[in-house]
Amino acid sequence: MRKTLIATFLCACLSISAQNHSSVEEAISNYDYSKALQLIDSEKNATTKLTSQKALVLKGLNRYTEAIPLYTQLLQKDSKNVRLLTELAECYRLSGKYNEASNLYKQILEDNPENRYASLQYISLLCGMEQFKRAKEACQTYLKNDSSNISLKQLAQCHEALNENDSAMNCYNHILKNDSTDYIATARLASLYIKCEDYVNAIICTEKYKEIDSSQIVINRLNAQAYCLNKQYKEAINQYEKLVAQGDSSTLTCHYLGICYYADEKFYEAHDYLEAAIKNDPNNINLLYYLARACAKTSWKKEGIDYMNKAIRLTTPSDETYTNLYQGLADCYNLAQKPKEQIQALLEQYKYDKNNHQLLFTVGRIYQDALEDMSRAKKYLEMFMATRPEKQTKEEDPEGTISASLYNVAERRLDAIRKEQFFREGVPSKMIINNKEYKAVN
Numbered sequence: 001m002r003k004t005l006i007a008t009f010l011c012a013c014l015s016i017s018a019q020n021h022s023s024v025e026e027a028i029s030n031y032d033y034s035k036a037l038q039l040i041d042s043e044k045n046a047t048t049k050l051t052s053q054k055a056l057v058l059k060g061l062n063r064y065t066e067a068i069p070l071y072t073q074l075l076q077k078d079s080k081n082v083r084l085l086t087e088l089a090e091c092y093r094l095s096g097k098y099n100e101a102s103n104l105y106k107q108i109l110e111d112n113p114e115n116r117y118a119s120l121q122y123i124s125l126l127c128g129m130e131q132f133k134r135a136k137e138a139c140q141t142y143l144k145n146d147s148s149n150i151s152l153k154q155l156a157q158c159h160e161a162l163n164e165n166d167s168a169m170n171c172y173n174h175i176l177k178n179d180s181t182d183y184i185a186t187a188r189l190a191s192l193y194i195k196c197e198d199y200v201n202a203i204i205c206t207e208k209y210k211e212i213d214s215s216q217i218v219i220n221r222l223n224a225q226a227y228c229l230n231k232q233y234k235e236a237i238n239q240y241e242k243l244v245a246q247g248d249s250s251t252l253t254c255h256y257l258g259i260c261y262y263a264d265e266k267f268y269e270a271h272d273y274l275e276a277a278i279k280n281d282p283n284n285i286n287l288l289y290y291l292a293r294a295c296a297k298t299s300w301k302k303e304g305i306d307y308m309n310k311a312i313r314l315t316t317p318s319d320e321t322y323t324n325l326y327q328g329l330a331d332c333y334n335l336a337q338k339p340k341e342q343i344q345a346l347l348e349q350y351k352y353d354k355n356n357h358q359l360l361f362t363v364g365r366i367y368q369d370a371l372e373d374m375s376r377a378k379k380y381l382e383m384f385m386a387t388r389p390e391k392q393t394k395e396e397d398p399e400g401t402i403s404a405s406l407y408n409v410a411e412r413r414l415d416a417i418r419k420e421q422f423f424r425e426g427v428p429s430k431m432i433i434n435n436k437e438y439k440a441v442n
Helices: 002-029 033-042 048-060 064-077 082-094 098-111 116-128 132-143 149-161 165-178 183-195 199-210 217-229 233-245 251-263 267-280 285-296 301-315 319-335 339-352 358-369 374-385 404-425
Strands: 430-433 436-439
Touching: 002 033, 002 048, 033 048, 048 064, 048 082, 064 082, 082 098, 082 116, 098 116, 116 132, 116 149, 132 149, 149 165, 149 183, 165 183, 183 199, 183 217, 199 217, 217 233, 217 251, 233 251, 251 267, 251 285, 267 285, 285 301, 319 339, 339 358, 358 374, 358 404, 374 404
Parallel strands: none
Antiparallel strands: 430 436
16 A cells, blocks of 8 residues: 555656756747746756756846856766857857857867857857957858858958958859849959948949849949049939838938039038038048038138037147157167157147146257266256246145156256356356356356
């Protein structure tokens, strides 16, 4: 009787567990990961299957750092399992641990060199890490077995990132031979033609695509831009007006349409579109220039002056910019042990940072210590001493001014120079004291 009861109880437990497992699988298949996780955590015994399911569920809930140790645990029992390795690599990638993900994809490809998914993911990861040379090499290896458009696009992306524009264009042309309907390849190819100032080919490739689909807005923008840059303004206006009719009021469209109208001497239309563009891109110097010119030729002459002045202010670097650049240059010359060039950089810095009198002290010190030019050292140290506040004593160190101790150092340096000059040159034949000239007594 007792044995019968135990057997019945075990059967009931197994039945409940089986139902629970079935519910977990159903929740996962319905992407109800929160429910699946609750069911898994309610199980007392963590089997390999449950651990695998929990890792999958945590990954689905974007809890990658919690999924990683579970996949690592599973791989200890099955280190060559491609699915587990791929899932772990994805968790590392999605949690920002790109090197770990990269190493796992390399491990997968060492054992399974023809694994298409792992190859594509590995190349994509290298591009994401901006390791384009490695990505290009991986693409070229992969293309030996698979010359699909996906891999060609990845190779083209690598060529673009490495400024290998001709190679990138060859890739996109090859893709379009295989599939002329690929608008992304067309857009990238047209953008490269525009970048290389080959506007005619940009027009040809976009017009060819428009024969397939005349409503693709990205292609239409590139087509109109190419006409504009090729100075075919009337055709560009025609294309841009079609975009506007499609509801395109983007900054780029308004920008180039305004320039086309300006070039076609339709200044009021130019003003309207350029003003619309400037609202979203207020510091665009090119926009400001053309808007100012359009204003000057219409009723908004005062606004034109304001826009042109703003363009000039933005074009001319600020004193702070020059100060930082020359300070950096002086540091570079200092580290390269080129004191003459360092002095020139410091003096250029002083032109834009007139309140930084400490620069004069630094120039004097370099002349004295590095170049042993006492005449120039004395000149700049005296210029520095002339900036000392009248009320500052040798002991004072008021906040916001150059430290009194630095003036004291400069004073000691000047005394040393004067003493050296006295012993080297003797008493001067004439001396000026209180604005009166005295002859030296022999």
